[in-house]
Every structure is written in C-alpha cells, then in structure tokens.
Amino acid sequence: MCGLIYLYGLIPTKEETNQSFPSLKGFDGIGDLYTIPIGSITAIVCNLDPEEYSENRIKELINNDIEWLQEKAFHHHETVMKLSKIFTLIPLKFCTLYKNRESLETAVQSNDSKMMSTFALIKGNEEWNLKIYCDDQLLKDQVSQSNPVIEAKREEISKLPKGKQFFEKKKLDKLINSELEEEKNKVSEGIHLELKHFALKGNVKRTWSSDVTGRKDNMTWNSVYLISKPEVEHFLKQIQQYEKDMKEIGWQFEATGPWPAYHFSSFS
Amino acid sequence: MASLPFFQLFINGDEDMSLRESMENKDIALIDILDVILDKGVAIKADLVISIAGVDLVYLDLRLLIASVESLVQSKQETRKTVSSEQFDTQREELINATGQPNKWKN
Numbered sequence: 001m002c003g004l005i006y007l008y009g010l011i012p013t014k015e016e017t018n019q020s021f022p023s024l025k026g027f028d029g030i031g032d033l034y035t036i037p038i039g040s041i042t043a044i045v046c047n048l049d050p051e052e053y054s055e056n057r058i059k060e061l062i063n064n065d066i067e068w069l070q071e072k073a074f075h076h077h078e079t080v081m082k083l084s085k086i087f088t089l090i091p092l093k094f095c096t097l098y099k100n101r102e103s104l105e106t107a108v109q110s111n112d113s114k115m116m117s118t119f120a121l122i123k124g125n126e127e128w129n130l131k132i133y134c135d136d137q138l139l140k141d142q143v144s145q146s147n148p149v150i151e152a153k154r155e156e157i158s159k160l161p162k163g164k165q166f167f168e169k170k171k172l173d174k175l176i177n178s179e180l181e182e183e184k185n186k187v188s189e190g191i192h193l194e195l196k197h198f199a200l201k202g203n204v205k206r207t208w209s210s211d212v213t214g215r216k217d218n219m220t221w222n223s224v225y226l227i228s229k230p231e232v233e234h235f236l237k238q239i240q241q242y243e244k245d246m247k248e249i250g251w252q253f254e255a256t257g258p259w260p261a262y263h264f265s266s267f268s
Numbered sequence: 269m270a271s272l273p274f275f276q277l278f279i280n281g282d283e284d285m286s287l288r289e290s291m292e293n294k295d296i297a298l299i300d301i302l303d304v305i306l307d308k309g310v311a312i313k314a315d316l317v318i319s320i321a322g323v324d325l326v327y328l329d330l331r332l333l334i335a336s337v338e339s340l341v342q343s344k345q346e347t348r349k350t351v352s353s354e355q356f357d358t359q360r361e362e363l364i365n366a367t368g369q370p371n372k373w374k375n
Contacts, residue, residue: 070298077305129303129304205303214299256291
C-alpha cells in the first residue's frame with residue numbers, strides 16, 4: 001500500500017527505546033500512531049489515505065470547513081501535547097504529510113544534525129505564548145488627556161468655525177491614534193524585553209485583527225518565549241504583576257502554555 | 269473526617285507550582301491553537317482579513333466624508349431654491365458679516 005504519512009513530531013531514538021509508546025488514535029480516527037526509527041531520530045506518524053487527504057482536499061477543508069479544522073486542529077494539538085509530555089519532541093506543523101516512508105526518511109536524514117541540536121536546545125525547556133490586548137478607547141482617553149500638545153490643539157479647534165472644526169477634529173483624531181499606537185508599542189516592547197530576561201529566547205509574532213480573535217479589544221502584542229522549567233514560575237508571576245498594575249488602565253495579558261516548542265524547532 | 273480550613277490548602281500546597289499548573293490546565297481557545305500549529309496557513313488568512321478590513325475602513329471613511337460633504341452641498345442648494353426674501357436677507361447679512369465686506373446694500 002502506498003499511503004500518505006502524517007508526521008506529528010520527531011524524538012531522539014534513545015528516548016523511545018527507554019519507555020513504552022502510548023496508544024493514540026491517528027488523524028483519520030481509525031489508524032493508530034506508530035514510530036519510524038531513522039538513525040538517532042525517531043518519527044511519530046500515522047498513515048492516511050491519499051485519496052481522502054490530497055493536498056487540494058486538505059487546503060479546501062482548512063479554508064472552508066471550520067468544524068473540520070477545529071476538530072482536526074484539536075486532535076493535532078492534543079496528540080502533540082501528550083507526546084511532548086513524555087518525550088523531548090520537535091513538533092511539526094498541522095498537516096505535515098509525506099508521500100511515502102522513503103521521502104520522510106530522506107527529509108529526516110538530510111536534517112539530522114540540525115534536529116539533534118534542536119533537541120539539545122528544547123530539552124528541559126518550555127514554550128510560552130503571551131498575547132497583550134488593549135482597550136483602545138480607555139487608552140485613547142488617557143493619551144488625549146495627558147498629552148499637552150493634544151490638549152492645546154483641542155482648545156484651538158474649539159475656537160474655529162464649525163465647518164473647519166470638522167476637518168481639524170479628523171486630523172486631531174489621526175494624531176491621537178498615531179500617538180496611541182506608538183505608546184502601545186513602546187509599552188509592549190518594554191514588557192517583552194523585561195520578560196526576555198526570564199527566557200532563553202523570545203520572538204515577536206504578528207498580531208491578529210479583532211475579526212480573527214472575535215474580541216472587542218485589540219491585540220497589541222503577540223510573542224513566544226522558550227523558558228527553562230525553573231524560570232517559568234517567575235515569568236508567569238511577572239506577567240501576573242503587569243496584569244495587576246495595568247488592568248485598570250485598559251491592558252490585558254494572556255499567557256498560554258506550556259506549548260510544544262513549535263517556534264523554537266524550525267530547521268528549514 | 270477532620271475539616272480543614274480552606275486557606276490551608278494553599279499554605280500546605282506548593283505555592284510555586286500553583287500558577288504554572290493553573291495556566292497549564294486552562295482551556296485553550298481555537299485561535300491560540302491555530303496561531304501555533306498553522307503558522308503560515310493562518311498567517312496568510314489573517315493577512316487577508318487585515319487587508320480586507322483595512323480597505324473596507326478606508327473606503328467607508330471616504331464614503332462617509334463624501335456623503336457628509338454631499339449632503340452639505342445638497343442642503344445648501346435646496347435652501348437656495350426655496351429661499352424666501354427674509355431668508356435671503358438673513359443669509360446675505362451673515363455672508364457680509366463673515367467676509368467682512370462693506371455692506372453696499374445699505375448705501
């Protein structure tokens with residue numbers, strides 16, 4: 001049978017031989033997960049029907065079938081989470097498929113040394129994600145009240161004739177918005193730099209629009225950190241402190257984790 | 269069974285682990301999972317949403333501005349069509365005051 005191979009993750013072979021492999025259901029809910037040892041690296045995989053899971057079909061489902069995406073995303077996440085609790089695991093992105101066993105083996109062999117150094121980097125460390133949200137209206141009020149330039153401009157506008165006020169107010173709004181964005185970025189960046197003290201690595205990610213998050217407040221910051229286990233508690237306490245200090249002025253902090261080390265395992 | 273005061277659970281427990289553990293057991297939203305496991309897939313989608321939203325906003329803003337200018341012009345035109353002599357006089361007065369021109373009608 002020439003089936004597709006869905007790759008969940010890679011682990012050091014010596015860890016696999018030391019403990020029994022758990023029984024887990026595969027992506028299609030029928031087959032089981034199994035391992036393929038490739039030298040010092042072992043791949044954790046399941047088989048998939050190439051007819052049912054062609055590239056085009058998967059793309060179509062990801063883009064058009066949110067229920068399918070939700071179910072399969074949770075499956076991938078839960079499976080990889082379970083595995084990362086047992087092994088030092090390089091997690092693969094959702095729907096990483098190989099045409100056959102040989103192509104998977106070739107891919108692993110050609111990245112062998114990079115993968116081994118990735119294992120060394122992520123062993124004993126955890127990935128945490130931080131998203132910062134802002135209540136723009138609340139912050140806007142603070143910026144427009146505490147900024148003397150804006151206050152003076154507002155005073156000036158109130159003395160203008162009505163027609164002129166309309167355009168000047170629009171201009172002032174733009175000024176307040178740009179000051180607000182600058183302020184939000186400055187504060188978030190400062191927080192990011194402080195949090196990096198607790199981490200081995202920290203990366204900034206793109207933020208999401210409220211259309212995607214479905215929240216009223218705006219995502220101001222999105223970042224990921226690789227943290228050694230003993231430091232995680234300090235890292236989280238620091239975030240809790242930010243939350244306490246800044247909640248009332250419109251800031252919200254959402255940390256999630258520990259994640260499998262998705263952002264610190266890329267070797268392409 | 270001896271009843272323990274509730275707060276003793278915290279005192280006896282390993283306080284250092286509680287924050288991390290409570291985070292670990294928190295429900296994760298789909299968006300957080302997709303943010304991590306889809307990477308490029310969702311990044312492309314997010315880009316699309318952001319750019320569409322951006323275009324929409326600019327478009328809407330311009331439309332609003334144009335609409336308000338249009339209605340301003342329209343209401344002025346309508347006033348002009350149905351203007352009574354009193355209204356005309358008042359408007360003339362206003363115009364004279366606003367421009368600071370000498371009122372030649374008075375002469």
